Amino acid sequence: MTNRRIFSGIALAVCALASMPALAQNKAMVMGVSVPAATHGWTGGVVYWANRTKAELEKQYPGIKVFVKTAGSATEQANQVQDLQTVNKIDTLVILPFESAPLTKPVAQVKSKGVFVTVVDRGLTDPNAQSAYVAGDNPGFGKVAGEYMAKAMGGKGNVVILRGIPTVIDNQRVDAFNEVMKANPGIKVLDAKHGNWNRDDAFKVMQDYLTRFKQIDAVWASDDDMAVGVQKAIEQAKRDDVKLVVGGAGAKGYIKKVMDGDKIVSADVTYAPSMIADAMNLTAKSRVEGGAMPATTIIPSVLVTKENAAKYYFPDSPF
The missing domain is CATH 3.40.50.2300 (Response regulator)
Known part of the structure; x- marks a missing residue:
């Protein structure tokens, strides 16, 4: 993934910096990634980018583990989040909530256990349940x-x-x-x-x-x-x-x-599903390398017309 894609929206949207400290350099990160199942085209793109970025991160940072889970409902996702923390022993969670309200309490509970939480796209009803937020505009x-x-x-x-x-x-x-x-x-x-x-x-x-x-x-x-x-x-x-x-x-x-x-x-x-990759990359870089993670990163939405459409057309993409 190119730096251009990873950091495409950062300049637009940096608010305060996330305060949770980075992992010690000698500790391998265990990241859980929780996303909705591919029930329509956009989430199909999200699943594709999540799995692609899992492979890229595990290659980039030898020793870390990334678990990607997909859920077909808010209830299933809440249960998966709990399992990621208790079974997989994650210390980092990147989550695109199936729905906002039903996932707020489960995510807050995981965060209270010391897990760094990056919420993607669908914000929670309580911002205190997250450490960082990455979304489209x-x-x-x-x-x-x-x-x-x-x-x-x-x-x-x-x-x-x-x-x-x-x-x-x-x-x-x-x-x-x-x-x-x-x-x-x-x-x-x-x-x-x-x-x-x-x-x-x-x-x-x-x-x-x-x-x-x-x-x-x-x-x-x-x-x-x-x-x-x-x-x-x-x-x-x-x-x-x-x-x-x-x-x-x-x-x-x-x-x-x-x-x-x-x-x-x-x-x-535009509202690219690759934002899940942006969130995973930003979170991993901050947690493993020790850099500050922006508390909020917003990726701009762009009007696509006949004049500029070719720039946004990717025929090999699943979405």
Whole structure:
């Protein structure tokens, strides 16, 4: 992994420094990495980058151990976190929570045992449960999408929103998007429902929207997997009123749509799953080498249009 990718967002987001001391140089780090299972494209990318970075770290720092666990639910992940601490004897945890609220207490309990905790992407409901935080720019994600859509819509029309899984980051994204919409009184937000970052759930939500609303000018799907379900529902309903669908995260399929000039997909917003690799690398470097770990690292969200899409298109990536 290149230094450019590892440190791409650090300059934007350094707050206070994490205070927990680094490991002694002669002590091997035991890192647990807990992520959601590959239930959709973005988490598939997360799992890929977590396992790839495990191999890279164990090669870079001989003697350390990295355990990667995937979970299909918040309950399963909470149990895995406990097992990582009691069975695998981890002293370092990098976790992308399945959901925020159910994982806060289990993670706090592990931290209370002296484990250094880096939380990724989906923030916990109590920041004291973490030692460091690495994420994409979630308010920026919503703001960038909202500003593009408002301009593309000419400041007027009807829009529907598909939210993700109920998490802190989903709130941040939607709040920022809605702030842009408030500044554009000619645009009416008809409804906002959770599509859970899942194309099948999004398909059902969009079907409901299409049934209830006779005029929908634009859709903010807030995730490329959900955008797939949205487009399928629009095509199945044979609706031609929807002129714009904006997703997000930078899935290769949707970046390709932007590149190819898809008639209703003219832009995307980045939110790279490789942030799990950034978090693992930053945490390992701090813990093993003794450098200070930023308490907060934010990786910027970027608007992708036809003009710059090739820069963000990685056909060999799983996502």
